[in-house]
């Protein structure tokens with residue numbers, strides 16, 4: 001399959017490109033879409049055949065449900081029922097933005113989209129091209145992250161092209177993703193609500209609005225055999241570069257020292273900017289200063305992917321604390337490591 005590339009310089013005068021992409025969606029095709037979190041691999045979320053094409057292009061397990069991307073809050077009622085007031089409190093504050101709400105679904109949403117669950121994830125992304133595309137298509141766009149299943153999510157056109165060229169109908173180049181990590185997922189079908197995946201909207205921000213929130217155990221640790229996380233995707237090894245990763249938690253100085261003592265010639269190092277000098281003879285990727293969580297989130301997946309172009313046989317990574325956006329950064333790092341963690345304490 002030849003994958004078309006749409007490059008939109010001016011959203012007001014795009015030469016009909018958004019309409020052409022919308023037409024592909026309406027006809028049941030697949031289009032990679034830019035969002036503020038990561039790129040999505042989109043198709044008409046109400047069309048079971050179109051949604052199956054997403055699973056095939058990604059090599060994604062069928063039991064892992066997709067998020068429906070909508071143009072605005074008012075679309076929720078088309079696809080969900082028994083919507084609690086908390087949903088609107090959150091959409092007023094955080095939409096468009098990196099927050100997915102799990103709500104009870106209506107029957108119009110096909111089983112393949114939700115992997116047979118009675119609930120559906122709803123998100124309104126903050127990217128003008130994608131909002132315009134959803135409106136033009138007139139249907140919700142089901143979209144997982146636009147990576148081959150198991151690899152780090154894609155945060156730039158280059159990543160999407162690497163993973164998806166020849167497998168989907170089109171890619172829209174919308175530049176680099178501003179947040180860099182997938183959306184926060186909160187399940188509102190339970191009381192108190194449950195955080196299923198940390199992301200750009202932090203746990204502290206959600207607690208400030210809703211009060212008590214439970215954090216699903218899959219955020220902290222690997223699921224045992226037979227144990228089911230509430231977000232099916234959280235049970236898979238994920239975000240993983242080819243070489244195995246060990247995450248070293250604790251004070252940055254102490255973690256850097258530990259890594260230095262345990263690294264060998266073929267070790268790749270993923271560290272905060274200010275510690276790179278300690279590893280000048282090794283393959284090193286940095287992902288921002290230890291105090292700059294926003295940059296860490298933005299650069300993490302690109303840095304993880306970067307190791308696949310090298311011959312490192314193992315990777316040691318520094319890790320931020322679980323506060324604020326650090327919870328999401330640390331979660332993705334730990335998942336990339338299959339929760340292979342050395343904890344030096346110091347928190």
Ligand code: TXA
Nearest residue numbers: 037040065119120121144145182183230231232233234
């Ligand atoms: O930022 C994002 O959320 C990106 C962009 C493209 O919007 N999308 C994304 O999709 O990360 P994906 O498919 O890679 O991750 C969706 C996660 C999976 O872990 C899935 O199991 C969970 O959301 N999920 C989807 N629907 C669910 C539901 N009804 N109940 C529980 N978990 C659900």
Ligand code: MG
Nearest residue numbers: 144145153182
């Ligand atoms: Mg994903």
